[in-house]
Amino acid sequence: xxxxxxxxxxxxETFLTHYSLGNLIDFHGIxxxxxxxxxxxxxxxxxxxxxxxxxxxxxxxxxxxxxxxYLAEHKIPSAHPQPDDxxxxxxxxxxxxxxxxxxxxxKGVTISTVTQCYEIGSTMAKMxxxxxxxxxxxxxxxxxxxxxxxxxxxxxYLTSTESTLLKEELHFxxxxxxxxxxxxxxxxxxxxxxxxFVGEKLYGLIDFYYACNDVLIYDLAVAVNDWCGEDDGSxxxxxxxxxxxxxxxxxxxxxxxxxxxxxxxxxxALRFWLSRLQDKHFPxxxxxxxxxxxxxxxxxxxxxxx
Numbered sequence: 001x002x003x004x005x006x007x008x009x010x011x012x013e014t015f016l017t018h019y020s021l022g023n024l025i026d027f028h029g030i031x032x033x034x035x036x037x038x039x040x041x042x043x044x045x046x047x048x049x050x051x052x053x054x055x056x057x058x059x060x061x062x063x064x065x066x067x068x069x070y071l072a073e074h075k076i077p078s079a080h081p082q083p084d085d086x087x088x089x090x091x092x093x094x095x096x097x098x099x100x101x102x103x104x105x106x107k108g109v110t111i112s113t114v115t116q117c118y119e120i121g122s123t124m125a126k127m128x129x130x131x132x133x134x135x136x137x138x139x140x141x142x143x144x145x146x147x148x149x150x151x152x153x154x155x156x157y158l159t160s161t162e163s164t165l166l167k168e169e170l171h172f173x174x175x176x177x178x179x180x181x182x183x184x185x186x187x188x189x190x191x192x193x194x195x196x197f198v199g200e201k202l203y204g205l206i207d208f209y210y211a212c213n214d215v216l217i218y219d220l221a222v223a224v225n226d227w228c229g230e231d232d233g234s235x236x237x238x239x240x241x242x243x244x245x246x247x248x249x250x251x252x253x254x255x256x257x258x259x260x261x262x263x264x265x266x267x268x269a270l271r272f273w274l275s276r277l278q279d280k281h282f283p284x285x286x287x288x289x290x291x292x293x294x295x296x297x298x299x300x301x302x303x304x305x306x
Contacts, residue, residue: 003029004284005037005052005094012041012050015093018084019100021045035209037096040103047103048082049206052096054284056209061097063138064208065089067131067185068101074130077123077204079104104204106196112227114242115200120227121220121246123202124190128216128251131185140188140214142271144177150274157281162298169270169301176263181256186219187211191226217257220247221264222271225300233299266304273297 013024022044030038030049037052053061065081069089072080079101081089090099109116151166158166187194188210196204220243228239247253253261276294283291 003031003037003039004054005096007037007039007050007052007094011094012039015091015098016043018086018091019082020085021048021082021100041100048100049079049103050093050098050100051209052093052098053209054096056097058090058092058097060138061090061099063136064211065099066136067134067211068208070134071127071130071205076127076130077104077202078208079204079206104196104206106198106201106203108193109195109197109227110192112192112239113200114238116195116197116202117227117239117243118246119197119200119202120190120195120223121243121248122250123205123246124187124220124223125247125250127187127205128184128219134185138212140186140212142188142210142275143214144173147173147270147274150278154274154277154281158277162277165298165301166274169266169305173263173267173270176260179256179260179263181215181217181260182254183213183215185211186214186216188214188219188222190219190223215264216251217253217261218264218267220244221261222268225265225268225272225297225304229300233296233301233303235303262304266301269297269301269304273301 007027009024009027012027016024025042025044027039027041027050030040036054039050041048041050066089068078069080071078082100082102083089084091090097092098147170151170154166187205187208189207190205194205194207195202196206224235224240224243227243228235230236273294276292276297279291280294
């Protein structure tokens with residue numbers, strides 16, 4: 001979450017006239033994250049998160065908004081989008097597609113606990129099972145094709161060591177493109193800042209704007225790399241055990257998933273290393289932005305290879 005598009009109070013007040021949410025009390029920008037413009041909004045009827053989409057267009061967005069509504073209605077803790085007076089989840093604000101969602105209780109996690117990891121694993125498995133009946137479809141736009149395109153874009157910006165690591169990992173991942181693993185709806189970005197906890201209790205999953213239909217254990221691997229990761233790129237054994245236990249108690253892994261688990265851990269590390277390299281070398285201007293260090297996931301990838 002960031003602020004790239006500035007919203008003035010009068011603009012927001014006009015926007016809110018299309019909703020039955022009372023009058024605007026206060027709003028302020030959110031600096032965490034990197035993709036969209038986000039504001040906390042308080043009205044006389046509650047607290048909400050306003051998102052203006054900087055890259056996604058109005059044709060792409062129904063997948064995400066319908067998914068968030070679907071999951072919330074199927075008892076997966078997530079923020080339900082607010083319909084306007086015409087029962088639409090999406091409007092336009094300051095020239096950008098925009099939506100309001102319920103603000104959930106809790107905060108993102110800085111240092112995870114074993115119990116929190118267990119909760120994330122369990123909730124992800126429930127989300128994967130519930131998502132089997134979600135009727136919308138969307139390809140993973142940060143999948144292997146994007147990996148190769150981004151690697152080409154970064155040509156000339158990386159050190160020789162980084163270039164060698166990237167080339168070798170792309171070659172390695174290409175060998176497993178034909179693997180037939182269980183697929184379904186995945187979050188694809190379930191990091192610690194995208195789950196809201198109060199103590200050890202999970203109150204919600206947020207930021208579904210990378211969600212798509214893809215390999216389920218890839219989603220699990222992305223979460224493990226962040227929730228169970230140490231500063232040196234290694235995995236914390238007890239946190240890893242807790243997250244995998246929470247997941248497998250709800251949806252046991254197949255034998256092929258277990259076999260390809262190390263490959264998926266590397267794939268998750270590669271994807272986020274590439275995205276952070278792209279953000280570093282091709283930054284977008286914004287009033288409040290937060291660019292994350294790509295070296296974090298370079299260390300993760302190097303560790304998963306060893």
